[in-house]
Amino acid sequence: xxxxxxxxxxxxxxxxxxxxxxxxxxxxxxxxxxxxxxxxxxxxxxxxxxxxxxxxxxxxxxxxxxxxxxxxxxxxxxxxxxxxxxxxxxxxxxxxxxxxxxxxxxxxxxxxxxxxxxxxxxxxxxxxxxxxxxxxxxxxxxxxxxxxxxxxxxxxxxxxxxxxxxxxxxxxxxxxxxxxxxxxxxxxxxxxxxxxxxxxxxxxxxxxxxxxxxxxxxxxxxxxxxxxxxxxxxxxxxxxxxxxxxxxxxxxxxxxxxxxxxxxxxxxxxxxxxxxxxxxxxxxxxxxxxxxxxxxxxxxxxxxxxxxxxxxxxxxxxxxxxxxxxxxxxxxxxxxxxxxxxxxxxxxxxxxxxxxxxxxxxxxxxxxxxxxxxxxxxxxxxxxxxxxxxxxxxxxxxxxxxxxxxxxxxxxxxxxxxxxxxxxxxxxxxxxxxxxxxxxxxxxxxxxxxxxxxxxxxxxxxxxxxxxxxxxxxxxxxxxxxxxxxxxxxxxxxxxxxxxxxxxxxxxxxxxxxxxxxxxxxxxxxxxxxxxxxxxxxxxxxxxxxxxxxxxxxxxxxxxxxxxxxxxxxxxxxxxxxxxxxxxxxxxxxxxxxxxxxxxxxxx
Amino acid sequence: xxxxxxxxxxxxxxxxxxxxxxxxxxxxxxxxxxxxxxxxxxxxxxxxxxxxxxxxxxxxxxxxxxxxxxxxxxxxxxxxxxxxxxxxxxxxxxxxxxxxxxxxxxxxxxxxxxxxxxxxxxxxxxxxxxxxxxxxxxxxxxxxxxxxxxxxxxxxxxxxxxxxxxxxxxxxxxxxxxxxxxxxxxxxxxxxxxxxxxxxxxxxxxxxxxxxxxxxxxxxxxxxxxxxxxxxxxxxxxxxxxxxxxxxxxxxxxxxxxxxxxxxxxxxxxxxxxxxxxxxxxxxxxxxxxxxxxxxxxxxxxxxxxxxxxxxxxxxxxxxxxxxxxxxxxxxxxxxxxxxxxxxxxxxxxxxxxxxxxxxxxxxxxxxxxxxxxxxxxxxxxxxxxxxxxx
Numbered sequence: 002x003x004x005x006x007x008x009x010x011x012x013x014x015x016x017x018x019x020x021x022x023x024x025x026x027x028x029x030x031x032x033x034x035x036x037x038x039x040x041x042x043x044x045x046x047x048x049x050x051x052x053x054x055x056x057x058x059x060x061x062x063x064x065x066x067x068x069x070x071x072x073x074x075x076x077x078x079x080x081x082x083x084x085x086x087x088x089x090x091x092x093x094x095x096x097x098x099x100x101x102x103x104x105x106x107x108x109x110x111x112x113x114x115x116x117x118x119x120x121x122x123x124x125x126x127x128x129x130x131x132x133x134x135x136x137x138x139x140x141x142x143x144x145x146x147x148x149x150x151x152x153x154x155x156x157x158x159x160x161x162x163x164x165x166x167x168x169x170x171x172x173x174x175x176x177x178x179x180x181x182x183x184x185x186x187x188x189x190x191x192x193x194x195x196x197x198x199x200x201x202x203x204x205x206x207x208x209x210x211x212x213x214x215x216x217x218x219x220x221x222x223x224x225x226x227x228x229x230x231x232x233x234x235x236x237x238x239x240x241x242x243x244x245x246x247x248x249x250x251x252x253x254x255x256x257x258x259x260x261x262x263x264x265x266x267x268x269x270x271x272x273x274x275x276x277x278x279x280x281x282x283x284x285x286x287x288x289x290x291x292x293x294x295x296x297x298x299x300x301x302x303x304x305x306x307x308x309x310x311x312x313x314x315x316x317x318x319x320x321x322x323x324x325x326x327x328x329x330x331x332x333x334x335x336x337x338x339x340x341x342x343x344x345x346x347x348x349x350x351x352x353x354x355x356x357x358x359x360x361x362x363x364x365x366x367x368x369x370x371x372x373x374x375x376x377x378x379x380x381x382x383x384x385x386x387x388x389x390x391x392x393x394x395x396x397x398x399x400x401x402x403x404x405x406x407x408x409x410x411x412x413x414x415x416x417x418x419x420x421x422x423x424x425x426x427x428x429x430x431x432x433x434x435x436x437x438x439x440x441x442x443x444x445x446x447x448x449x450x451x452x453x454x455x456x457x458x459x460x461x462x463x464x465x466x467x468x469x470x471x472x473x474x475x476x477x478x479x480x481x482x483x484x485x486x487x488x489x490x491x492x493x494x495x496x497x498x499x500x501x502x503x504x505x506x507x508x509x510x511x512x513x514x515x516x517x518x519x520x521x522x523x524x525x526x527x528x529x530x531x532x533x534x535x536x537x538x539x540x541x542x543x544x545x546x547x548x549x550x551x552x553x554x555x556x557x558x559x560x561x562x563x564x565x566x567x568x569x570x571x572x573x574x575x576x577x578x579x580x581x582x583x584x585x586x587x588x589x590x591x592x593x594x595x596x597x598x599x600x601x602x603x604x605x
Numbered sequence: 606x607x608x609x610x611x612x613x614x615x616x617x618x619x620x621x622x623x624x625x626x627x628x629x630x631x632x633x634x635x636x637x638x639x640x641x642x643x644x645x646x647x648x649x650x651x652x653x654x655x656x657x658x659x660x661x662x663x664x665x666x667x668x669x670x671x672x673x674x675x676x677x678x679x680x681x682x683x684x685x686x687x688x689x690x691x692x693x694x695x696x697x698x699x700x701x702x703x704x705x706x707x708x709x710x711x712x713x714x715x716x717x718x719x720x721x722x723x724x725x726x727x728x729x730x731x732x733x734x735x736x737x738x739x740x741x742x743x744x745x746x747x748x749x750x751x752x753x754x755x756x757x758x759x760x761x762x763x764x765x766x767x768x769x770x771x772x773x774x775x776x777x778x779x780x781x782x783x784x785x786x787x788x789x790x791x792x793x794x795x796x797x798x799x800x801x802x803x804x805x806x807x808x809x810x811x812x813x814x815x816x817x818x819x820x821x822x823x824x825x826x827x828x829x830x831x832x833x834x835x836x837x838x839x840x841x842x843x844x845x846x847x848x849x850x851x852x853x854x855x856x857x858x859x860x861x862x863x864x865x866x867x868x869x870x871x872x873x874x875x876x877x878x879x880x881x882x883x884x885x886x887x888x889x890x891x892x893x894x895x896x897x898x899x900x901x902x903x904x905x906x907x908x909x910x911x912x913x914x915x916x917x918x919x920x921x922x923x924x925x926x927x928x929x930x931x932x933x934x935x936x937x938x939x940x941x942x943x944x945x946x947x948x949x950x951x952x953x954x955x956x957x958x959x960x961x962x963x964x965x966x967x968x969x970x971x972x973x974x975x976x977x978x979x980x981x982x983x984x985x986x987x988x989x990x991x992x993x994x995x996x
Contacts, residue, residue: 527968527970527990547834549833549990550834550837550838550986550987551833552990553810555809556807557873559643559885559887560626560628560881560887561896562873562887563887563896569989569996570993570996573996576994
């Protein structure tokens with residue numbers, strides 16, 4: 002297909018604002034999916050299915066559209082992941098596009114996440130087509146939100162498409178607008194091949210399936226190719242397009258979007274953002290914008306049952322095949338045994354990995370509180386990166402500690418501005434900017450330590466704004482902070498799993514909360530057990546688990562010695578499974594419970 | 606058959622020769638108490654006669670080892686819910702089948718509501734010589750909370766009636782540390798019971814057992830859970846009051862006047878042999894422990910069919926018997942007689958544990974005193990902590 006008749010677009014939308022339904026209508030109106038085959042959420046369902054024994058991901062769908070001008074256009078609909086943790090992936094998907102559909106629920110207005118992605122699209126110089134969806138809903142306020150969108154992207158309110166993806170109203174006009182307003186690709190067909198990888202997944206049978214857009218030149222079946230960032234050299238065993246089913250093709254031309262299968266065994270060898278070039282006539286420079294995935298959030302992940310450690314290692318190795326951003330290395334904890342310190346793009350990424358480990362590999366896991374990577378400058382001059390609080394050097398040897406900061410963007414109804422500002426300031430946020438999207442809705446930006454966000458900030462934000470506020474954030478470098486390590490000691494012995502790095506002003510709150518929590522979780526021993534929180538050798542909080550005074554079975558009823566012995570054997574078995582912290586016996590469940598409470602957001 | 610045992614030692618110490626016991630279970634009650642998880646049933650009066658017949662048959666057809674018992678114990682349930690003549694039939698079946706050791710202790714548990722002077726007289730005449738009365742508390746609100754349907758007066762009166770009938774060996778059962786009990790309530794119950802000068806007192810900390818009404822009440826927050834610290838205090842108060850009144854604590858929950866320890870109780874704690882008859886009864890012979898079907902109806906029909914009433918059993922090997930005997934023996938204030946223990950269970954049990962034992966002795970929880978190994982006085986109320994390290 003010649004370049005003039007190609008269009009590549011992505012949909013930017015908040016979850017539930019109707020992206021899947023709009024995709025359904027586009028597939029239908031373009032005849033890509035026939036009436037008999039059509040089901041609601043068509044592309045989402047494809048993700049879950051397998052075709053020809055290959056895992057399908059509807060990362061990009063090719064549609065043929067016969068436009069009003071009588072010409073047939075090839076419209077490529079490229080999927081974008083919808084969360085802040087994957088903003089780099091979003092940026093690569095957008096880099097493969099010529100325009101975006103900004104899809105907003107006419108009853109909800111634009112959300113923080115959508116704004117971030119919109120800004121990414123605008124920065125990338127993409128044509129933005131604003132759309133209000135669900136205009137058929139009784140609660141829709143299209144005029145209000147059209148004004149908001151027009152103000153945001155600097156267009157006229159009348160340029161905002163008003164559609165109902167559900168009924169199809171306004172969608173034909175939208176298709177015309179895509180053809181009319183989104184520019185065709187501008188690559189050079191005669192230049193050496195440069196194809197941008199914007200997604201890649203791992204399939205057990207075929208290896209990696211890389212989704213890409215040919216920016217310059219063309220790629221042919223069996224061409225020897227090279228991934229420029231990783232240096233991997235392979236042959237293009239299969240190239241093809243999704244329309245929406247996988248269709249092998251002999252060639253992908255300049256501007257076309259398709260997939261590549263080349264016997265690659267791990268996604269980290271065909272990373273998102275990499276450039277594919279031909280070995281025969283290689284490009285001199287890769288496409289701009291490639292970045293190594295950088296973990297932002299770290300946590301220790303441990304099997305609840307220590308015997309599962311090898312299973313956990315195998316599971317992580319398998320996940321890694323399909324997740325280039327996941328990093329992990331073994332670590333051990335006196336409280337939790339053997340596990341892994343894992344690095345994630347963000348909290349959602351952490352949740353996804355953990356969920357997959359638990360669901361797909363049936364592992365019972367416990368995670369330590371998430372932390373960030375601190376840069377510690379030592380007085381002797383060296384710099385050390387601390388990803389686990391226990392690695393934090395002693396206060397005396399530290400010259401300064403830098404922690405990662407993010408720019409947090411919150412979109413909230415204006416009545417909650419005070420609440421949101423209070424919350425952010427309580428998390429060491431510094432107001433960056435604030436502007437009204439409309440009289441009722443405000444976009445607020447704070448610079449905040451990432452560490453303050455990764456605990457329960459999102460939950461707090463949601464609960465304090467009755468669910469109305471939305472959050473997005475992006476890294477903005479690091480800053481020196483007054484940070485200290487708080488240790489938790491059990492009968493004078495530090496418990497590594499509870500060490501944490503917090504701002505000096507919050508150390509007391511953390512210490513108090515953890516000692517109180519542990520006092521309730523640690524079973525009474527035959528002696529008083531002090532639970533202390535300390536910064537270095539300075540105790541900042543203390544609780545005591547009083548010695549137990551009664552632990553004896555009352556009687557031996559009717560000569561039932563068996564029952565008595567079983568009760569005691571169970572008690573002994575419980576003892577066997579306890580961790581010995583110094584002279585204190587602590588059931589593993591106490592550590593797990595304390596960490597769970599922490600994860601549930603009861604952190605100060 | 607072993608020759609008649611010597612007159613039984615009831616000093617309360619661990620027994621090298623614990624004798625031979627028979628336990629009979631009567632699984633019926635007028636009313637089930639809120640805390641009770643024993644094998645007992647209400648409203649089955651129509652089964653009494655069949656049950657007694659079945660018990661007699663079961664005893665008569667017992668084909669296993671026997672010796673003339675040194676102790677017989679009728680427990681429940683409420684044994685005294687049965688008529689004295691029924692209880693006599695059962696007791697006679699036992700003595701007919703296996704004889705009776707001279708000086709044997711023949712105990713029966715009584716509920717205050719089901720005994721009076723004539724009944725005590727009839728039971729004495731039948732051969733029962735030790736009576737254990739379930740007093741539990743002398744405070745009306747505590748009795749109500751526990752689900753006891755008798756009054757405090759009735760409880761005290763049953764003790765007095767036993768004495769009037771000529772009962773020479775009288776035990777009062779008490780429960781402490783229930784959620785309804787204030788500190789002064791326990792003191793008053795102790796005082797009231799001691800006023801009747803029983804020979805023996807068993808005082809048990811209330812345990813909230815699963816599948817009881819009390820458990821439901823606690824689990825749903827309608828009744829406060831028991832507080833082990835409070836129970837420890839109540840135990841200490843009991844120990845003090847009984848001590849002043851001349852009673853000695855010979856086991857965690859049992860106190861007696863000198864020479865009045867319960868032989869049957871000592872037999873359990875000394876890992877002795879006993880047969881168990883009746884629904885849900887437990888028996889033990891030489892390392893084999895067994896228990897019978899729990900439902901009275903099932904028990905009756907099994908006996909009628911000539912079928913085995915045993916529901917389950919376990920056989921402890923040599924390696925397991927020692928620790929179990931240790932678990933039982935350390936509950937006694939005397940502890941175990943090391944020489945006699947080694948003679949009965951082999952010296953491997955203690956020598957294998959020498960390291961742990963010396964650690965526990967070092968921690969002040971066990972003490973080695975002369976020939977005996979026993980819990981340190983301060984460790985009685987945390988005995989599980991010690992014992993489970995030795996299992």
